[in-house]
Amino acid sequence: MxxxxxxxxxxxxxxxxxxxxxxxxxxxxxxxxxxxxxxxxxxxxxxxxxxxxxxxxxxxxxxxxxxxxxxxxxxxxxxxxxxxxxxxxxxxxxxxxxxxxxxxxxxxxxxxxxxxxxxxxxxxxxxxxxxxxxxxxxxxxxxxxxxxxxxxxxxxxxxxxxxxxxxxxxxxxxxxxxxxxxxxxxxxxxxxxxxxxxxxxAAKIDKDEAIVEFDQPAMNVARMINGLSPFPGAWSMIGGERVKLLFATHKPWRHGSNPGEIIQADDDGMMVACGQDVVVVTKLQRAGKGAQEVGSFLRGFSVSPGQVLG
The missing domain is CATH 3.40.50.170 (Formyl transferase, N-terminal domain)
Structure with a gap:
């Protein structure tokens, strides 16, 4: 003992x-x-x-x-x-x-x-x-x-x-x-x-690191989002409001969209263009509210294809 x-x-x-x-x-x-x-x-x-x-x-x-x-x-x-x-x-x-x-x-x-x-x-x-x-x-x-x-x-x-x-x-x-x-x-x-x-x-996470930069390859963006979830929470501006992105996957997708542009958004996820391929965000959190799955989020927050995050 x-x-x-x-x-x-x-x-x-x-x-x-x-x-x-x-x-x-x-x-x-x-x-x-x-x-x-x-x-x-x-x-x-x-x-x-x-x-x-x-x-x-x-x-x-x-x-x-x-x-x-x-x-x-x-x-x-x-x-x-x-x-x-x-x-x-x-x-x-x-x-x-x-x-x-x-x-x-x-x-x-x-x-x-x-x-x-x-x-x-x-x-x-x-x-x-x-x-x-x-x-x-x-x-x-x-x-x-x-x-x-x-x-x-x-x-x-x-x-x-x-x-x-x-x-x-x-x-x-x-x-x-x-x-x-x-x-x-x-x-x-x-x-x-x-x-x-x-x-x-492994330096302490600086809050400035939590801003999502969609000009990076989608794989890196998804890793960053998931690695900072739930705290401090990776975030981006959506429609003038700061929103945390709490879970994302990446997938191969050839697109002609600008980095940060929403390609589609439905109950399966918010697909966002990156510097290479796309991320699909499936969990988000508005300021002062709890975390939500993407379907619930979209029913209370209007987004549309072509809208740019950031």
Whole structure:
């Protein structure tokens, strides 16, 4: 049994925390991002990990930053053997990395060294990767540069959005985390340095990236739309209104239309011309409204062939 200090914030981390807390290991403390304003009332809302820890009466810490050693000094009193990190959102300084006798370990949602950084799920879809996974890695001061102890792989399907792939990887991480910690503390895992070839970085998604550029090949446009779904959501102007495009497929189609021009729109999809071929958008969201399948969207929003998005 290990005494574990857990650091994480979103649902991806919450699922792993649940499995560890339900196991024979002892989660002695949790660190998460501070509560943030959320919802129409903009009330402070604790993160999913924060909520889970409170429900289990596990001590929760929510520092804004970790640079000052005094902020995390109290964690040493918990006498944790190791730290488990999953999408925490803060960089761990040296004094935190060195705080735990057996080290700090991270659940990272990519097959390292590909997609180090903050947005590996979105970047994998946007790049057209066919496979991804979760790595159980040791942490260092470099960005996701530590050795990999174990990994589990999964395919990326053409119909995957960032949300769908996130949920699949969340389950994979949760299904394996207890066994990985078991094998770690019993010496059954070997640290493997990351390859120096094939390193890519998954930069945080900038909202400016979410504007759909239809002059690109349709394959790239569809990957971009799906990779940013549901958040922040790829968008375009339709009839003077900003509309999110939440799912699209691409298909070969010779056309003489301008990029962004609607070729046809019906219950089967909104077909839009791209620099090469077409995308067929089947899920959209107007500002202030819920996501809609294309048929429902078109019954409440008039579009016509020849209309240009953008």
């Amino acid at each position: 290990a005494r574990i200090f857990f650091m994480g914030t979103p649902e991806f981390a919450r699922a792993a925390l649940r499995r560890l807390a339900d196991s024979h290991h002892d989660v002695v403390g949790v660190a998460s991002q501070p509560p943030r304003p959320s919802g129409r009332g903009m009330k402070l809302r604790p993160s999913p990990v924060h909520q889970e820890a409170e429900a289990r009466a596990i001590p929760v810490f929510t520092p804004e930053k970790l640079k000052d050693p005094e902020v995390s000094k109290i964690w040493t009193s918990l006498q944790a053997d190791l730290a488990m990190v999953a999408a925490y959102g803060l960089i761990l300084p040296r004094h935190v990395l060195e705080m735990f006798p057996q080290g700090c370990f991270n659940l990272h949602a990519s097959l390292l060294p590909r997609w180090r950084g903050a947005a590996p799920i979105q970047r994998a879809i946007m790049a057209g990767d066919q496979e991804t996974g979760v790595c159980f890695m040791g942490m260092s001061q470099g960005l996701d540069e530590g050795p990999v102890y174990a990994e589990v792989r999964c395919p990326i399907a053409d119909e995957d959005t960032a949300s769908i792939l996130h949920d699949r990887l969340t389950l994979l991480a949760a299904d394996h985390v207890v066994q990985w910690v078991d094998d770690l503390v019993t010496g059954q895992l070997t640290a493997k340095p990351q390859e120096t070839q094939g390193v890519t970085y």
